[in-house]
Amino acid sequence: MERLIIIGGGAAGMTAASWVRRLKPNMHVTVFESTKMVSHAPCGIPYFTEGLFDDENLFMTYTPEYFIEKRKINVKTNSKVEEVDLRSRIVVVRENQEKRKYEFDYLLFSTGARPKxxxxxxxxxxxxxxxxxxxxxxxxxxxxxxxxxxxxxxxxxxxxxxxxxxxxxxxxxxxxxxxxxxxxxxxxxxxxxxxxxxxxxxxxxxxxxxxxxxxxxxxxxxxxxxxxxxxxxxGVEPNIDLVKDQLKIGQTGAIWADNHMRTSVENVYAAGDSTESINIITKKPDWVPFAPVANKMGFVAGNNIGGKDVTFPGVVGTMITKFEEFIIGKTGVTENEAKRYNIKTVSAIVHHKTRARYYPGSKDIIVKLIAEADTMRIIGAQIVGEEEVLGRLNMMAAVIQKGFTAEDLFFVETGYVPPVNRVWDVVTLAARKLFSGISGE
Amino acid sequence: MERLIIIGGGAAGMTAASWVRRLKPNMHVTVFESTKMVSHAPCGIPYFTEGLFDDENLFMTYTPEYFIEKRKINVKTNSKVEEVDLRSRIVVVRENQEKRKYEFDYLLFSTGARPKxxxxxxxxxxxxxxxxxxxxxxxxxxxxxxxxxxxxxxxxxxxxxxxxxxxxxxxxxxxxxxxxxxxxxxxxxxxxxxxxxxxxxxxxxxxxxxxxxxxxxxxxxxxxxxxxxxxxxxGVEPNIDLVKDQLKIGQTGAIWADNHMRTSVENVYAAGDSTESINIITKKPDWVPFAPVANKMGFVAGNNIGGKDVTFPGVVGTMITKFEEFIIGKTGVTENEAKRYNIKTVSAIVHHKTRARYYPGSKDIIVKLIAEADTMRIIGAQIVGEEEVLGRLNMMAAVIQKGFTAEDLFFVETGYVPPVNRVWDVVTLAARKLFSGISGE
Missing domain, CATH: 3.50.50.60 (FAD/NAD(P)-binding domain)
Structure with a gap:
């Protein structure tokens, strides 16, 4: 029976484990997680600290028991991998004060990031x-x-x-x-x-x-x-001490992997915040340590270990956060970044409202779009607003991933109903400003 | 001096007028509007009826005075065009109980729709x-x-x-x-x-x-x-009695126009709810009488009359409405419509939440995605939810317009922060369900 060992039971590791289980029911899948939690994400800690919830189990999408019982994945919590030998294909794990050796045929390295x-x-x-x-x-x-x-x-x-x-x-x-x-x-x-x-x-x-x-x-x-x-x-840095002398490390300092999440060593995969990727815009190595990317890398690794052929397309660097009533998002490159990559840019900023002028509760929303000057291809978006920021940001991630021009974006048939938008969506206006130089409704 | 007459001062007409004015400062632009309002949209009437606002000037994006004074457009309100003769290039207008004739070099027909x-x-x-x-x-x-x-x-x-x-x-x-x-x-x-x-x-x-x-x-x-x-x-129908015997009428019953908004008669343009278009998915004539399409058709007509070369890409049929706390949106074709066009489809519905499980105020959101079975190209989306529906709908309009497959959509790098999303966006899950058959986080 083939044996897969996954080091790190976070988003990437558990997603991969679940897909391997589905696709190769006979593979023996073991996950070593150094803490008591799996499928966890740190994104909730500020809200826990604020006191918005008290049950720390809510940090986990699923519990270890769920994975063990429902998904038949051998999850070992409080089990810290102390050594990895990729040549002899062995890991050494400290479990309950005891050191044990495990052999593997496939390894997935998904140890995430750690604070600087x-x-x-x-x-x-x-x-x-x-x-x-x-x-x-x-x-x-x-x-x-x-x-x-x-x-x-x-x-x-x-x-x-x-x-x-x-x-x-x-x-x-x-x-x-x-x-x-x-x-x-x-x-x-x-x-x-x-x-x-x-x-x-x-x-x-x-x-x-x-x-x-x-x-x-x-x-x-x-x-x-x-x-x-x-x-x-x-800030954070990739948590890769265990294997940094045995695997190719990328320019970003995270583990290099190809678009199938394969590392430089055969049958050794990497996914999640410990792994770098390629930026779709710059075509250069990039490191985006956020949960949605980690999950999708885990999906790709799990499918490929499971015998499918799935390609990770790379990253655009979507980020979103909140401060009080402001939701703040970015996808693609900033003008600062573009400069570093010698990309000549044009940009447009539009201040707008989220609802019709007569509809109560209208909020501010501000969108900045960045296009490559030569091609007018959209390469970046920054949004600050009080509602309907997320969906617009996701839209811009899609737009950037597929290489829409400003004109393409202008002609996207956006929706309008007075309680949730203006006739001219703020993104439409910003796109129009980019290619016509004209603002206003 | 070239003379442009625009019949109908709604969204399409006034947008076109504004662009012609910018691009051809010397063209004489006259807009005949049968009511007292211009750049109006009926979408606000339910909210006015509800009593959410009382100032009916708020129905107008800009007032007639604004267009006359700031944009130097000759706007004539309460001026009903009673006859159009495209051959002799004359319109007959009733203004203040008096009939007057006007000659034109260019005509834009933007009379909108009317209730059945x-x-x-x-x-x-x-x-x-x-x-x-x-x-x-x-x-x-x-x-x-x-x-x-x-x-x-x-x-x-x-x-x-x-x-x-x-x-x-x-x-x-x-x-x-x-x-x-x-x-x-x-x-x-x-x-x-x-x-x-x-x-x-x-x-x-x-x-x-x-x-x-x-x-x-x-x-x-x-x-x-x-x-x-x-x-x-x-329902509504195109308001085209004035010219229906002089212009080519499309299969939908609205005025036929090419992708430059040119009608079947030279230098006569049509835009807005009185005009049909081509559906980007089915490649068949389609009629989408909503303000964002009307505005963009007006933009295209105005730019082309103004001497630019701008192409309207067609429609996907985005619609959005609200009932109490439900926001309800659709873009692309429904499965019902697909059947009528003999498109074989697969679909996926995902019920999800708008915020992390531990974040207060999380709302329901339900997404249905429809893909063409052979190609897995996304051709339709329907969304019902209580927040962040609009942006996701706009994202799906972009996705459908550019022919993303379910896999492309899955890999869009969506944003995640607990107050406004789950790690796996509802759209991402629906895309995954479409191409993997698996639901759940």
Missing amino acids: KINAEGDRIFYVHHPAEASYIRQKLWSFNRIAIIGGGILGIEMAEALRARGKKIVLIHRGRYLLNKMLDEDMGKIVTDKVESEIELKLNESLVSVIEEGRVVITDKGKYDVDATVVAI | KINAEGDRIFYVHHPAEASYIRQKLWSFNRIAIIGGGILGIEMAEALRARGKKIVLIHRGRYLLNKMLDEDMGKIVTDKVESEIELKLNESLVSVIEEGRVVITDKGKYDVDATVVAI
């Missing part, structure tokens, strides 16, 4: 990443009053919202000129920054020097902050 | 169509108590919601087996029908025989209803 660390230690320094630690961290953070958050990316602003909702005094320290500066261009990022700054003490253009006193003092190049605790949210 | 009438008269029978009549109709309807609505299409259910919100007792009489039966297949239509039926007296499978007593008695093939007034919402 700062050079400081202390029991009041917190990294918010794994749901298995969420209860502990929440209990601690709730006991403090003034909290520093280091990093103004997605996690930083989500944690700022959550902790502020708990009544904490926050100081958010960010190295960049504006928030979300890896996700948005300055024109759009400024809108988000102004909103956050109106509600939270925000320090921009400040670089961390050190965190001392167990997390009670944050020192930057511009100031010193006395706090009760420090949350570090300066 | 029943064979009955009376001052308690109402057709809800033109914003210029909205105040009168609202005042009358508000004075009644029990109101019959004939027709369970988009306008019928919107008026039912509006009048119910005003405290009226409604009986909604519909010929079909379920509501919105031209827009939705029965499986999705049933969901809407159940919702409407839980709040409004609904008579399905009943055909109108007559309305008597000035609108106070409705007689169907199954019953007799004593009411205070009757609202007729049995």
Whole structure:
């Protein structure tokens, strides 16, 4: 009987396991997960920290028991893989204080990402990443009053919202000129920054020097902050120490895999946040550590291990977050990124409303579209708004993946009914502005 | 100086006028509009009737004065064109009780649609169509108590919601087996029908025989209803009497035009609800009398009259409406329609939620996708849900217009953040179900 070992029971690993099980009922599938949770995603931690729910089992799409009983997958939680030998095809696992060896025919490496660390230690320094630690961290953070958050990316602003909702005094320290500066261009990022700054003490253009006193003092190049605790949210990195000397590592620092999620070693696959991909726009390696990509990579790996022939098309880099009533999304490349890839761009920003002028409750929505100047192909979109951001963002991901021009996008037959749109959709107007230079309805 | 006459100052006419003005500053542009309003759309009438707003100027995107002063367009309201002679290139207009002749070099025919009438008269029978009549109709309807609505299409259910919100007792009489039966297949239509039926007296499978007593008695093939007034919402038809003997009329009964909005007569254009188009999926003539299509046809006509070369790509038939908290959308063909065109289909329905399981306020959303069986190309989508329906519908319009397969759609890199989505978007799951037969997260 063929044996598949999956290292890491997150989104990618469990999705792959489920598909292999369906497609090869006789394959022996074992998942080693170092924590007590599987099919988990860290995206919920800010909302758990805010106190919007208390049952940490809700972090899991399905429980280990479900996978074991319903899907006949041999899931081993609290089982940490300590060694991998791809040549002799063996993994060494610590289970219940005991080391055991397992052989495999196929291996899927799906160990995800981990938070980048700062050079400081202390029991009041917190990294918010794994749901298995969420209860502990929440209990601690709730006991403090003034909290520093280091990093103004997605996690930083989500944690700022959550902790502020708990009544904490926050100081958010960010190295960049504006928030979300890896996700948005300055024109759009400024809108988000102004909103956050109106509600939270925000320090921009400040670089961390050190965190001392167990997390009670944050020192930057511009100031010193006395706090009760420090949350570090300066980004993530692929969690690949186990195999980094045995597998080809890509330019992004994550594991290289082809479009079937095959690594450089035969019958060894990689999927999820530990794996890099190809950017559909730039055709260059890219690393998009978010759950929808991880799930789809897991789907591709599982299908291919299961004997099908499924191709992962690459990534466009869709991201979405929320701060208070603002939903903030981006897909494709920003103008900043395009510049780095020497892509000449044109762009258009349209401020619009989400409902007819006479319909109550209309909200603001702002869309920036970016096109390649030569071809007018849409290569990026950034959206900030209070409703109907997600679907428009998904639409733009589709548009970018298939290479629509601005004119193609203008002619998409958008829907209109006064309670949920204007006759001219904001995306339609932005597309028209791109190819005609004219704004307005 | 070249002279353009536009008959009909609705969405298509005014959009075209504006583009011609930009592109040919020296062309003399005159718009004849029979009512007092321009750039109006009937879509707002149910919400006006509900009492959500009182200023009828809000029906207009821009006022006649705006077009005259800011855009230098010669707009003549209350000016009814009574004759058109395409051979001698003359129109006869009744303005202020006086008939006047105007010559043209270019003509744009954009007279829109009008409600289909029943064979009955009376001052308690109402057709809800033109914003210029909205105040009168609202005042009358508000004075009644029990109101019959004939027709369970988009306008019928919107008026039912509006009048119910005003405290009226409604009986909604519909010929079909379920509501919105031209827009939705029965499986999705049933969901809407159940919702409407839980709040409004609904008579399905009943055909109108007559309305008597000035609108106070409705007689169907199954019953007799004593009411205070009757609202007729049995559909619209192209408003083309003026030129129907001089222009080629298409299979749908609307004016035929090519993809530049040129009619069968040189320098005579048509755009908007009076004009037919080609369905992108079936490649057959189709008629989609909704404002976004009308606006884009106006854009194409205006650009081409203005000397540019812009092509209208055809229609996919996007529609969206609302009943109470349900937003209901459709784009592409239904399975019913596909059958009529002998397209073999497969379909998938997924019931899902709009937010993470742990995030408060999660709403239901149901998506039906339809693919051509041979190619797995997506050709239709129907969505019923309580939030984020519009953007997903627009995404599906884009997907259908560009011929995505189910697999292409599955791999669109959708966004995920717990307050506005699940990790697997409902559209992604439906696409996966289509090509794998498997549902679930």
